[in-house]
Amino acid sequence: MNPVTVFGPDFPFAYDDWIKSPGGLGSVPDTAHGRKVAIIGAGAAGVIAGYELMKLGLHPVLFESGRFGGRLRSQPFEGADGVIAELGGMRFPVSGTGFYHYVDLLGLESKPFPNPLTPAAGSTVIDLLGETYYAETLHDLPALFQEVAQAYDAALEQGANFAALKQAIRDRDIPAIKEIWNPLVSTWDERTFYDFVVSSEAFRKLSFHHREVFGQVGFGTGGWDSDFPNSMLEILRVNLTDCDDNQRYITGGVEQVPRGLWSRAPDRLVHWPAGTTLSSLNDGATRAGAKRIQRSGDDAFEITDTWGRRDTFDAVLVTCQTHLLTTAIDTEERLFSQEVWMALDRTRYMQSAKTFVMVDRPFWKDKDPATGRDTMSMTLTDRMTRGTYLFDNGPDKPSVICLSYAWMTDALKVLPLPVEQRVDLALSALAKIYPNVDIRGHIVGDPITVSWEADSNFLGAFKGALPGHYRYTHRMFGHFMQGDMPPVERGIFLAGDGISWTPAWVEGAVQTSLNAVAGIVAHFGGGSVPGNPSPADTYALHGPIRLTG
Template structure:
């Protein structure tokens, strides 16, 4: 199992860790930034319509890049543009937002940040626990409350847990060596090490990794319990304990759980910005063309059915019964919707692919937000000199409480509760008012002197992603044994080996990617689909800038035996 006898090398801090692999170590950030562009289409294809199902980040990136190449994306959206980048403005304000979906974006997601920077959006450090952005952190476990500004301020047991986690990653996953390979983009070394871990950890859980590591074995159960309840970086890990360890390794190896930022004014500005942005250079379309202008200002309605038409093209029927034919269709919706919301002709995917799409497992998630009159938590307790309230991690009902300061003269936002799985399901039947009251009751036990309710203004904003008919969960959480399913879904964009009846329909989104819950996965899989659609329509990449499909046979994820 372990590689504890392997000598590791010190990390090369001169180069950044990015979401470069490990399953498919392709430099998406370099590909989209290359001056020669992503490819070229035959002249007779220019202006041709391509269907994009879903206006989330994956759909908008694909539509934007295909428009740049001279195609006419036709975007269908059943709910809200932005997908799981859902920023809801509090009533009466212009830019005080509750981030109901993605809210913290690791700087290692360099393809996503390509579009953030393209749109000129402002970002700032996310107030994660024990980071300078949070100011202070309170950890409340088993009725014991600890106030801290850094890990060193906590009792020694917390550092013991952090050290054990770091040691377990070194012993059993060659963490430093693999991060060095990612920093240096050393593809052979990265693939060699990662491919050795895949068969070892595909069918084993995160908890198995922790419980059976030498580093944790010499510690108590209470240490593992603390790790599950609190974790490090973004908070507790216990809701992920049943997941495949491979999924967790990808997160930590690529620094998804570290150095995260928020987008000032709301994360949905990225997909909305791509909708309105006029790219340059632009093939076929006149200067100033945008996705918005190609759609006369609005997306089409949601998709009700996709089938193979008599003319060989794909017939897409929307909610109101209008049917249009396309040579290529990209579905970016949650994979379960292909069987529950959209009548997709069964022959468009293989039975193996349907198995993968239907077996994908989604995690529940709930958030409860309130707007408050000011960032009162920065007030100092006259007896202790501490902040009167802090970013809070607890084993109580709220689990994680986050504080968002918009400036001393502006209303602020508290995410009273950010919970997962069973903790999220406890909130599912509750009204927003009941959710707030339950959260306030829990926080009152941690902060008995603070009257949070007296600061609340406006109505609360809540979400339970599992109750949304267009999402049915927050994001994918791969269980042990799911690697094969993910590999099928991820590789589907390269269609030269598929029978003709299965070609032309593509899939993308963070649930198709190897890094669910991180928007970078949505961006990378949408770029895979762009390559696939260009090839399907007879186009090609430039020799100076090969795309993901051009190198997939060499760099692609390993296939485990069936």
């Protein structure tokens, strides 16, 4: 059986095949070789686009106002060797085959992520309404939890023809995908995830408590209630493309991906001498953050950085969070249509907070002599920690506990608090679940925390599209197709998971960065190579359905 990949459903295009083709992604005229492209943001989207544009003979210049890697941020614990906290992306579904292309290119290793009720977790504790349940599989839990899981499966089948649509994605059958998906867009764009659940026949037969359990602890990656206000289309895409299943983490930290591409010399280069890297093209460091973007004549752009340095570029790729274009970067208004500005400004970002501690060893694997159970488990709870994840670095080696991974209101509860108070609150909550476990006695080093909404370079963790936002994503995602735009709006492109159909997943950043590469190639008068059509070649035929009205 074919694997499920992030192949659509809105724009079914085989990005993984496109980037693996030996013929390359395309070409630009010799007269375009060496022309400079400003890339705003050195996260996954910016670095991947820069890497691919460099291979084609263009000169990417990266600007970064914060830390290299964006939300692929692996922060090491001080005083330890290779012990890290993944502050941004930390679990990567194998269906994200575009992303794993670059992981494999760099020779990085990955391991199964310790999600609840998976073998990688070993055991899971669900603590809900003061009751605690220990399980290794779903079938170890009371019938109530299995009823919830079965009800959601049934709701997906009844409300979205789920099995047939997922099979079409497996088969990469574009007509079949479109036949099922396009009507769902009209049906569910303006309705919430919660509406989908409560209006389903499967959940109507059950109690409110079943819905409460689904929202609080869910299954797979954890509770779903933070997403209840989101458009149901957002959740359907996650379920259909297995973004919520079969996830892995990158051994040694995912930040190795952008850093590895930054310093990697491609095997095949046009125009540039062998051994050229993004780092060497950028004189060993990114520019400071971009503070102003404006037109410089009819065909160029002027970028001013934090320190007042001004340079002219032939094209611009913006990969930062869209809100920064109005809050942090003085962006000339005429560069985007008012419809695109509306989409950029109305993008809704979700809050997210994580708190990590390093411990002396993976003590949670010790067996309780009285019960034979693990001393501590991956934990889902309605308490403020919400999700607690355990990362084993090997016997008797320093390991990591993500004490709390929370979103939205639960993230806002700790927003003003220093890291020490966040740790104390998390330990207090976990002490109610594990009253006989001395977690504090195993902590070594200093804790690490993040609240993405408090970072002036992000203002939020990831997009969560609200009902009615389909048209906004459509405008942003399709912005790389610039043939019908007024000349003043051409040459500036968008990328990043926030303009993708799969926000919060790095595959969205990968796919939109590759769209931008195709658009920039076209902007310089180039195109795809025979036998390897680009997203720009197929977008008009297979692109997202356009809602009218």
